[in-house]
Amino acid sequence: MILVIDVGNTRIKAAVFEGATLFEIFVFSKIELQKNIENILKNFEKITDLVVSSVGDVEKQSFLVYNVVLNVHFLSHEDPFPFQNCYATPKTLGIDRMILAAGATLQFPNQNRLVIDAGTCVTYDFIDEENNYLGGAIAPGLRLRYEALHNFTAKLPLLSLESPKDFIGTSTSESIHSGVVNGFVYEIDGFIDEYKARYSNFIIILTGGDTDFLAKRLKNTIFANSNFLLESLNQTFQYKIKND
């Protein structure tokens, strides 16, 4: 049994797998890390390996303390991946994006794939049918847009995510919701349309904390799976064991 942990910039997500079977998912904050790992290890005594993907600012030591009872693995760009990395700066490519690309390559063979991860940032990653990872885009995520409007102005309040009533906002709050939510949705659909203009055929995987909110609002057909990164982490680790 393995415990996979994805440290993002907002939250930590963890999952217990045995082979391809997912047993349970846990979502928590950085300060609750130790308490959660200890609980998980107590409930799943068969866990032998801890597999970590981190783009957040959690110290490696927070995981290395478990080295006495578990094999601790930090995935990095030096591990084997099932695609050709064509990024001009492969060492600065986020490990979360590499794992998403690996999951897309392994789960959807012989086709073009676009992965959209709507987390703290929204990231786009494209892997063509010959398994070349081409790159994509990084933009502020949904929550970040609300926070940026508040933090960088004198007058705008900090609002929580809400569906705009219309694209014409008739108050300060409605204008903010329209700008953030509609703007985000138009942007994602706009990106998808650009990819469609260049590639006749590809599948789209949507993941990240805003998956469910976005899935029903996009005009394009997508495969929505908020657990895609955790599943991909498990698959990338299995791939590493076979190919190291």
Ligand SMILES: Nc1ncnc2c1ncn2[C@@H]1O[C@H](COP(=O)(O)OP(=O)(O)O)[C@@H](O)[C@H]1O
């Ligand atoms: N309970 C929650 N706490 C924080 N963000 C949440 C929560 N539920 C949904 N979200 C949304 O999830 C996004 C963060 O997604 P997530 O995948 O957790 O990010 P990351 O992987 O970067 O840590 C935010 O934009 C926010 O709108």
Ligand SMILES: CC(C)(COP(=O)(O)O)[C@@H](O)C(=O)NCCC(=O)O
């Ligand atoms: C773009 C990211 C900040 C996204 O992080 P997330 O929203 O998943 O927390 C992360 O993938 C990262 O730090 N990337 C490094 C730069 C790059 O991928 O080119």
Ligand SMILES: [K+]
């Ligand atoms: K992301």
